[in-house]
Amino acid sequence: xxxxxxxxxxxxxxxxxxxxxxxxxxxxxxxxxxxxxxxxxxxxxxxxxxxxxxxxxxxxxxxxxxxxxxxxxxxxxxxxxxxxxxxxxxxxxxxxxxxxxxxxxxxxxxxxxxxxxxxxxxx
Numbered sequence: 164x165x166x167x168x169x170x171x172x173x174x175x176x177x178x179x180x181x182x183x184x185x186x187x188x189x190x191x192x193x194x195x196x197x198x199x200x201x202x203x204x205x206x207x208x209x210x211x212x213x214x215x216x217x218x219x220x221x222x223x224x225x226x227x228x229x230x231x232x233x234x235x236x237x238x239x240x241x242x243x244x245x246x247x248x249x250x251x252x253x254x255x256x257x258x259x260x261x262x263x264x265x266x267x268x269x270x271x272x273x274x275x276x277x278x279x280x281x282x283x284x285x286x
Contacts, residue, residue, distance in 0.1 A: 165189040172280030183241040185256030193265035198252035207267030253279040
């Protein structure tokens with residue numbers, strides 16, 4: 164069982180930046196970020212593969228958010244820039260185990276989930 168621990172959420176003004184971190188307790192094939200705002204469905208934000216570092220982004224965050232990883236520390240980062248009020252949500256880290264495949268369009272393929280961290284963008 165792999166444990167995921169998120170950190171870095173908080174409040175920021177529109178146009179500001181935040182970086183979220185997700186530390187895994189063991190090996191994962193790929194990791195992703197999802198977010199969910201009140202009354203809305205969970206949305207895929209970004210993902211990254213441990214081997215090769217391939218990434219993918221949701222259309223609403225392309226060009227503003229960037230995902231990176233430190234494989235030695237089994238940690239994934241989400242660098243969020245030019246934040247907008249519509250980015251406010253609980254952000255969840257998710258991971259697929261060995262041999263797993265990650266997608267942004269579906270959260271069903273992930274084996275492990277973090278508890279979530281709140282991001283609020285407001286003036």
